[in-house]
Amino acid sequence: MANQSRWSGYKQSLAAISARTGAPLPSLILSFGILHEITAIVPLVGVFYGARTLGIGERIVTSVIDNQQGVLNHSGDDNVSVSWAKQKMRTWVEEGDQWAIRIGRRYGIFGYEKREPGTKDSVEEMTRVSGHLAGDVANAVVAYGVTKALIPVRIAASIYLSPMFSRGVVEPIRKAILQPFRKRL
Numbered sequence: 001m002a003n004q005s006r007w008s009g010y011k012q013s014l015a016a017i018s019a020r021t022g023a024p025l026p027s028l029i030l031s032f033g034i035l036h037e038i039t040a041i042v043p044l045v046g047v048f049y050g051a052r053t054l055g056i057g058e059r060i061v062t063s064v065i066d067n068q069q070g071v072l073n074h075s076g077d078d079n080v081s082v083s084w085a086k087q088k089m090r091t092w093v094e095e096g097d098q099w100a101i102r103i104g105r106r107y108g109i110f111g112y113e114k115r116e117p118g119t120k121d122s123v124e125e126m127t128r129v130s131g132h133l134a135g136d137v138a139n140a141v142v143a144y145g146v147t148k149a150l151i152p153v154r155i156a157a158s159i160y161l162s163p164m165f166s167r168g169v170v171e172p173i174r175k176a177i178l179q180p181f182r183k184r185l
Helices: 002-021 025-054 057-065 077-107 123-130 135-149 151-181
Strands: none
Touching (some): 002 151, 025 151, 057 077, 057 135, 077 135, 135 151
16 A cells, blocks of 8 residues: 555646656657657767767777866865765666677677677676777767766657657557557447
8 A cells, every 4th residue: 555655646746747748658658768768879989989989989088087187186075075976977887888899709890800699798897808998989988987977868859859759759659550450440
């Protein structure tokens, strides 16, 4: 019972959004999921090719990985926030490196050889061995980091555009698929 009352507020809010926008709730949820993925793929590809064209991927990754020279030398909250931001960027670089290795080995891109189907790579071992990020791997890492940094914007855009996408794309497709299965009167 307590669990049911815990979710009732969310259910009522979602039902109100569905009624206000004129889009069924399942369609809104599917629309959000599709838009969230689109808002991940577009900046990922765009930033990758932008960093490649401008030749800035390796410089950005190097500046993030380098020593703590970017941290402010005075005491106060600025020092803590800069350290936190630099640490967060380092985490994204490490995650991006692992992501680039996995994707690179799976599809034979970013300068990695395509692995045989069914074989498993030790991504952590490859990350330790690779050491220096350069070329397309650095560009992929930058694209990954920027896409991660844009998560709040991506979520907001997905929420804002979901009702319109639901009414304009998802619902017409759903109706077209279900039309042959409906009884004719």
